[in-house]
Every structure is written in C-alpha cells, then in structure tokens.
Amino acid sequence: MDRDHRSLVLPHGRVAVPAFLPDATYGTVRTVDSQDLEGAGVQAVEMNVFHLMQRPGSTVIRSLGGLHRAFSWERPILTDSGGFQAYSLIRQNPRRGSITDRGIVFRPEGTARKVILTPEKSIQLQMSYGGDVVVCLDDCTHADAPYETQQEAVRRTILWARRCRETFDALMANRAEDGPRPLILGVIQGGNERDLRRQCAEALLEIGFDGYGLGGWPLDSAGNLLTDIIGFIRELVPAEYPMHALGVGHPDHVLTCARMGYTTFDSSLPTRDARRGRLAIMKAEGDAQVPLGTDWWQYLYIQDERHRRDGRPLSESCDCHTCRHYSRAYLHHLFRVEDGLYDRLATIHNLRFMTRLMARIRAEGGPHGG
Numbered sequence: 001m002d003r004d005h006r007s008l009v010l011p012h013g014r015v016a017v018p019a020f021l022p023d024a025t026y027g028t029v030r031t032v033d034s035q036d037l038e039g040a041g042v043q044a045v046e047m048n049v050f051h052l053m054q055r056p057g058s059t060v061i062r063s064l065g066g067l068h069r070a071f072s073w074e075r076p077i078l079t080d081s082g083g084f085q086a087y088s089l090i091r092q093n094p095r096r097g098s099i100t101d102r103g104i105v106f107r108p109e110g111t112a113r114k115v116i117l118t119p120e121k122s123i124q125l126q127m128s129y130g131g132d133v134v135v136c137l138d139d140c141t142h143a144d145a146p147y148e149t150q151q152e153a154v155r156r157t158i159l160w161a162r163r164c165r166e167t168f169d170a171l172m173a174n175r176a177e178d179g180p181r182p183l184i185l186g187v188i189q190g191g192n193e194r195d196l197r198r199q200c201a202e203a204l205l206e207i208g209f210d211g212y213g214l215g216g217w218p219l220d221s222a223g224n225l226l227t228d229i230i231g232f233i234r235e236l237v238p239a240e241y242p243m244h245a246l247g248v249g250h251p252d253h254v255l256t257c258a259r260m261g262y263t264t265f266d267s268s269l270p271t272r273d274a275r276r277g278r279l280a281i282m283k284a285e286g287d288a289q290v291p292l293g294t295d296w297w298q299y300l301y302i303q304d305e306r307h308r309r310d311g312r313p314l315s316e317s318c319d320c321h322t323c324r325h326y327s328r329a330y331l332h333h334l335f336r337v338e339d340g341l342y343d344r345l346a347t348i349h350n351l352r353f354m355t356r357l358m359a360r361i362r363a364e365g366g367p368h369g370g
C-alpha cells in the first residue's frame with residue numbers, strides 16, 4: 001500500500017481501499033461491459049486462472065496481449081490462483097483430480113484431459129496474463145475439516161507459497177517495464193484452528209509478501225460469517241499490509257471485515273443476486289441514509305407484484321445509471337419477460353450499491369483512519 005495505507009498502487013492504476021472487486025470469472029462480469037463497470041465506480045475486478053486457463057485458454061489470452069487487452073478493461077485486475085476452484089471441483093467429486101506437494105491435477109468438467117496446476121505454473125500464468133495483484137496457489141480446506149487435514153493443508157500452503165514467491169521474484173528480475181510493479185499475496189490457511197492459522201501467517205510473513213489473503217471458507221454451514229477467526233487472522237498480520245478477503249461479498253460481511261481491517265473483497269454474490277431479482281437498497285430516514293451498522297440496508301425483490309406499477313427508481317438515493325433512468329415497474333416488467341436488459345440494469349445497480357458502500361466505509365475511516 002502507499003504511505004497513507006489508503007490505496008494500492010498497481011500497474012494499471014490506484015485502488016482506494018477498502019474496495020470491492022466483482023468476480024469476472026471468465027473475463028467478464030456477466031451481462032455488463034467495461035463502461036458499465038466504470039460507470040458503477042468499479043475500481044478493479046477479480047479474474048480466475050482456473051477458469052481462464054480452460055476458456056479461452058492461456059494461448060489465446062497471451063496472443064491477445066494479456067487480460068486487459070483481451071477483455072478491454074484498463075483498470076487493475078486481481079488474478080486468483082485457481083486453488084479454491086480446483087479444490088471445490090475435487091471435493092465435489094474426488095475422481096476429478098488429486099492434490100500432492102507437486103500441485104493440483106484435475107480434469108475439467110466435460111473433458112477427459114488432465115490439467116496440472118503447480119505453484120510455479122499458477123504464478124507464471126497470472127504474470128503472463130498481466131495480473132496487477134497475483135495470488136499464491138494454496139491448499140484450501142473446509143472450516144469443518146479435521147485437524148490433521150488442516151495441518152497438512154497449512155504445511156503444503158507454506159511449501160507452495162515459497163515456490164510461488166521464488167517464481168514471482170525470478171519473473172520480476174527480468175521485467176522491463178517501469179512504474180508500479182504487480183503485488184503478490186500469500187494466502188493464510190488453517191480452518192478454524194487458531195494455532196495453525198498463526199503458524200501459517202508467521203511462515204508467510206517470514207517469506208514476505210506484499211499482502212495476505214484470508215483463505216478457506218469464510219462462512220459456516222449456516223451461511224454465517226466466521227467473525228471470530230476472521231478477526232483473529234487479521235490481527236496476525238501487521239496493519240500496514242493489505243489483506244484480501246476471498247469470497248466475501250454479502251454487504252454485512254463486507255462491512256464487518258472492512259472494519260476489522262480487511263482491505264479488498266471479491267465475490268460473485270452481488271451480481272448473482274442481481275440476476276436472481278435480489279437488489280440491495282440502502283435505507284434512508286428522511287433525506288439521510290441510515291448509518292452503517294445494523295439494519296442499514298435491505299433487499300428489494302423485483303419480481304414482487306407490488307412493483308408492477310411503481311414508477312419510482314429502485315433507490316431514491318442511488319446515482320447509478322439504472323436508478324437515474326428506469327423505474328421499478330420497468331425492471332419488474334423486464335424481469336417478468338426475461339429480457340437480458342434486466343440482468344444488465346440490475347447488475348449495474350447492485351455493483352453501484354457495493355462501490356457506494358465501500359466509499360462510505362472509506363469515509364468512515366477518515367483521512368488517516370484504517
């Protein structure tokens with residue numbers, strides 16, 4: 001981070017933190033384009049090596065000049081290592097692959113061919129794609145997994161982090177461009193076991209990274225944020241380092257984690273919610289917005305019959321393209337006739353909700369807060 005700890009200085013620009021990064025899993029935030037994203041105030045997006053190496057494929061991305069040019073996005077990109085997705089695939093169906101110290105071998109759905117993702121390859125791909133923030137390959141676990149499993153995942157995560165760092169350093173030594181360099185994040189694993197989380201954080205701090213990631217599932221099986229362990233992990237890392245909360249995207253969870261000192265977030269939740277008709281609205285009392293805390297926002301379910309003749313925007317206080325031009329009734333109608341325009345307008349609104357939330361949290365932190 002820069003000296004005031006309030007922004008990340010990256011090859012494709014500066015990101016004021018805390019910031020929310022929508023997931024552009026396959027190189028696109030579904031249904032919206034780069035102009036829509038910029039219009040909604042999105043500073044950076046997350047893309048995933050696991051998906052991109054399959055489609056459109058690394059050769060295509062490199063021949064088009066990297067992710068920014070391939071997908072016409074000029075602002076920063078955080079590239080995730082693919083560890084979580086490979087782990088999820090194997091967890092769902094162990095016959096789809098295996099994890100060893102060498103790396104992760106998996107068979108993508110719908111194919112018979114095997115793909116290997118090693119720590120070295122993950123970093124090489126992320127760097128060749130032009131990622132602004134690259135993430136170490138980690139051995140992910142579920143929070144409920146037994147201690148021995150967590151212990152093994154931490155051992156492997158540390159082993160891989162060292163190899164990721166070496167690969168990153170070798171690539172940086174040959175880098176010709178001037179200006180800000182990409183950042184590399186180490187990911188802290190260990191499930192709910194505090195001693196393992198501490199062990200993992202200490203080992204990663206010793207290797208030395210530009211920032212750190214909250215690894216593993218951030219939610220319990222009931223969907224509640226694992227607040228205690230997440231706060232504990234933040235405190236294991238000195239405050240001057242940025243920390244990325246992978247997969248945290250529910251507005252209440254983002255607020256809680258940002259107040260704990262997490263700096264960036266990525267999730268597909270707000271955009272998925274939008275497509276399913278769940279639109280986030282900040283609550284107001286008269287002309288003023290309800291202060292961030294409890295009961296400060298709500299979902300509006302656009303398919304509800306009561307929106308059929310409602311000429312008001314989704315939110316009187318929202319300045320997004322959708323709220324400035326379209327009514328609840330029109331969005332309700334578009335949703336009912338399943339027009340693709342609904343998805344775009346709804347996605348723009350939910351992303352603007354998140355970027356306005358982040359701006360409010362940044363203002364709460366004050367010029368020297370955080």
Ligand SMILES: [Zn+2]
Pocket residue numbers: 314315318319320321322323324348349350352
């Ligand atoms: Zn709006």
